[in-house]
Amino acid sequence: MTNSERVAIIGAGPSGMAQLRAFESAARAGAEIPELVCFEKQADWGGQWNYTWRTGLDEYGEPVHSSMYRNLWSNGPKEALEFADYTFDEHFGRPISSYPPRPVLWDYIAGRLAKTQVRDLIRFETAVRWVEFDEDREVFRLTSEHLPTGRTTTEEFDRVVVASGHFSFPNVPHFDGIETFPGSVAHAHDFRGAEALAGRDVLVIGSSYSAEDIGSQAFKMGARSVTASYRTAPMGYDWPEGFEERPCVERFEGRTVHFADGTSKEVDAVILCTGYLHKYPFLPAELALSSPNNVYPDGLYRGVLWQGNPRLAYLGAQDQWFTFNMFDAQAWFVRDVILGRIALPDEGERAASIAAWRKRFAEIDSAATEIRFQADYIRDLLECTDYPAFDLDRVVEIFLAWKHDKKADIMGYRDRVYPSVMTGTLAAAHHTPWLDELDDSLERYLEADALLV
Template sequence: MKGVVGKASMSKKRVAIIGAGPSGMAQLRAFESAEKKGQEIPELVCFEKQDDWGGQWNYSWRTGTDHYGEPVHSSMYRNLWSNGPKEILEFAEYTFDEHFGKPISSYPPREVLWDYINGRAEQSDVKKYVKFAHAVRWVDFDEGTKLFTVRVENLRTGETTSDTYDNVIVAAGHFNFPNIPHFEGIETFPGQVMHAHEFRGAETLADKDILLIGASYSAEDIGSQAYKMGARSITYSYRTKPMGHGWPEEMEELPLVERFEGSTAHFKNGEKRDFDAVILCTGYKHHYPFLPSSLALESPNNIYPDTLYRGVVSEKNNQLFWLGSQDQWLTFNMFDAQAWYARDVILGRIELPTAEEQRAHMDQWLERFNAMEDEFDQIDFQCDYVKDLIEQTDYPMFDLDEVAKIQRQWLQSKKDDIMNFRDATYTSVITGTKAAEHHTPWMLELDDSLERYLSEPDEDEARQVFRGQIREGQAR
């Protein structure tokens, strides 16, 4: 039930938010929104181990460990572009039109999306709540006092401190601890072996034969980048089923690798190929080294982790909240919906049901989750989930049925033309603005900077030929 905004006093709670990526930023924005409407809010502290906010979108050239010796969080690479339309992730209360002042394309590059989420956060006065370069080392809960103790290290000084909080919100993400399977003989492979988490650019893959193990979005995108940057061949190795796109002739899909012998990979169907580099696109694990097992989320990566009431409230401890712990068809706006819900529980505007009622509610969603058959079912599931969350709060509702429609069109566009689907345009469900066609087709655009993206370069013949506006023989 929606809470009533007012000036009703509350005991001054203390809330710790772990992570200042898109989810943590959403949580800060949610509390600020309530405060602007006259609601007293708790004392907030957000701990972020990086030097700036943005989470995954805070790109780093580093791999392995950062300059503080901490595991590098971001899995972003230099020339990453959004692999889904921006119209499915747009904030309902801060639009792309508002930020950029003009229509932009449906598939912005990494730097442009970071500018968008940073712009919303900078518009508000929430950075004051963030302690940067502070890594949470341990969180414990005292059943007697009903308080969390959060132990934190200041990475710049090495000082470690502890403090107590009424609530903890985990917004640390779950796409930063790579799942790395073993393949027989891979230790004999003489070329480069890396996980997608360490991938930073495809330029070095030019004129090389590349093996990508995995059949999901990381493999699809890194393979496309490698092709764009001139790789000689790209082979995808799938465990369950091929992606089945209409790949160029330089790209193929084969069953899972059985073993390596030097630079040769042997596949389950008896085929073998020689490669120069292997990239493991094998996903990520939920990994929360700062939490005891009594509090940590234990789940495979999926769109409805069990033990989270409404996908947000820990069944183990209703004072503990999780943001963005699902696999994601929606991203930024789903984080908003979750953050607004967590906020209203903490503010007492939403009263949680009994443990039994929470379990029954989760089981209803799990029954639907377990009955899903395809990607369209997953899209409908998550859009309905977000709609259900928004209905509990004052977050602006938007047309999630239309968002689901755009997602279906997006999937179809990839089946139609996997290498050029980013040239399609969609209409914002928030503003009704039709996306602009980017000045350069994605396959020809080698500069993904914000400056280049927002510029208006002169038309050239290469772009005209690519779009079929003139024939190649007609170009001068």
Template sequence: MVERIAIIGAGPSGMAQLRAFEAAREGGAEIPEIVCFEKQSDWGGQWNYSWRTGIDQHGEPVHSSMYRNLWSNGPKEALEFADYSFDEHFGKPISSYPPRAVLWDYIAGRVEASDVRRFVRFNTIVRWTRETEDGFTVASENLTSGDTVTEQFDRIIVASGHFSFPNVPDFEGLENFTGEVMHAHDFRGAERLEGKRVLMIGASYSAEDIGMQAHKMGAELVTLSYRSHAMGFDWPDGVEELPLAIGFDGNRVTFRDGSVREVDAVVLCTGYLHKYPFLPDSLALSSPNNLYPDGLYKGTVWQQNPHLFYVGAQDQWFTFNMFDAQAWFVRDVILGRIELPDAEERAADIRHWLAEYAALPDHDSEVVYQANYIRDLIERTDYPMFDLDEVVRIFQAWQQDKQVDIARYRDKTYPSVMTGTMAAVHHTPWLEEMDDSIERYLTPVGHPASSSEHRDPRPGAHSARAKTLPRSGLVGRDGAAARV
């Protein structure tokens, strides 16, 4: 009998898994029956931007934490697919730091070149899962019709991500704060912060990027508040770092070092929780956001039940191509091309990777560690090997670029590890670019739409809206428009 496989989620991880099975089918392999459950109306996960926050139109928690003005905060050369280059998709060099719509177009383009969409049930949420003697029972609901279906599957691949359930700490007096409070998960754009004094609580990528977005959009003052260590960049005028906020009194905030600031808005950049409400405790990963969650053999196989897999569950330096490496490995386990060792040997392998992780001294070594992890997976499959050491060098250069100029590092360019193509310089420096549409981004230099007369989304701005260009030559998306 043909096995039935459930993939939960059609974001970048689920899309990688679909592509992995399709690549095997194209190579002549017989693949299992696949059902991919996706609660949103289209694939792309976090990259499938929605204006909605809190609860969606079906009364379900909004999945995406994406905001309008997001540009890649890491070089695209570090996340490029080994089997589908940016050159192949766009037909020309583009910059190293594209906006969200461009990256969404890229990841969707690869899977839309095949017929894997037929495997996906959109607007369908998995309600619960139960282990059985011969697999799993999965109950799902079509959010449009309200119909509920209970089915049997031999294996489950969890590809739902772990950046959707916000970690929301409390702070003394915050209930009486007179301004606006939101978690980064609900942040949708910095235009509303123009002229305001903004407090970012957190010292990682969300705080850094949303803080700089607020500065770019004209915030009067951006204060970043750290718990343990300051990010320590050479911040531009109007951006500062202070120790942790310890108390609120109206719009006055007191910090651990005794500093006091008056603020108009607070953004909690305090991270996310591993949360899988559709799984029982016996199957649900419970871990801090780290590079090697305990309980997963090769970072993918659930130790307590090796018929359950996770893709994209770790903290990420690498993203899209790491999801590919994991998806190809999971696929080959399911197809019988890779034989899993017994439980004791798997546990020893997990301990080995955890011990190496615990000994890492700095961020540079973390990048090398994750590169070695990806190499270990790729060497076991037929996924195209690429120069992981060169990607490490790009990451290290990226970190140095940020130290030199946090406001302008996105103007740097790198060569593709896959094709050697040098990235193009975007026609407008990031700090001055107020229109992040794919049409403007791909506009040739010298076209009227690439002049200074373009759309400025900030309240009160009076720039002319950029002329849009037809989408000819781009991969379509059925009518629809990390460290990334």
């Protein structure tokens, strides 16, 4: 059953799918829910988890959304992102490894919704062009374009949920002399695989997870050398021979890169792992979140509701240790605000809440503190809804073990296994060590594992 409100969900990636799941769960329990319309620019759901060979622009001239690349394997334990209402055991029917490849995680995300009707609520290959709020009538006017036909539609919604993510608009800084570099230069957003880096000297600029993983991929696929350049601090892992870290790039002179410590090196390929921008080109300034990438962006009540207009919500807009189950916690909270199950405090109380969380955020002094901060944030949301409870402290322990494992063996940590927080099932070791596994397909992953069962 539906009530009279209309809700637009922008994006059908993991957070948009979480919002659809939240409402579907309420409807299944007998609640009246709003009319839902989800807009997705791509031809399928999954957001970042949809791999495409395309870079730059897609077949419709739209900026390519996904930053996924071949042979991407999860860089965090699946036990830390598992849905509380749909476990890996339920989906696969047997234990799988703790660090699955992209196609396996995509299959899991899609599988949770496969037996529902929510896919019918998604307008695929439809880009949201503009959203504005009519303050007199308290409605949003949303203009979208169906990309295959070019047909433009404007319609009204009572609420808007922005679930478009913030890993699609690359941050591309300038480096003196880079225009003289004769090799290949690409941002991580346009990286599609490390096979072409075999036998080459590769420079990865940045010390983020992207730099760590793309550098590791280049090494795995046979790069002659990998150099990671850091701005503030090195990643600090015990890298294998042929992989090194150097401080900030000062300038390029042809193939020669000069670093801040006075050293230099000749390289053949440069990959910019320099992060992403919060950018919402379909929103006017008064509705658009503008924030550095951190775990508690300013201006969002409970990390989701836009302070300037709480009829607008953002999912997954913060930096993330937790992912899928945090998106669920946010989506359930937003759902219950929309359904009237959670009373919204006045503007002053919301501002005080934001300030309190921001104060605590400012006191974070380590990765461990930040992980616990995000766990407490999720716990705060879960206490308000009927999302299945799970042991967040145990997830924190898994994150800390993961960090320890990476420090001990950066090229082998993906071979470790953990027990599920949701079911207690111990993950199965993958049949092939990550460093030797060159096939990331679902078929290879499941069929080969099945032979071992």
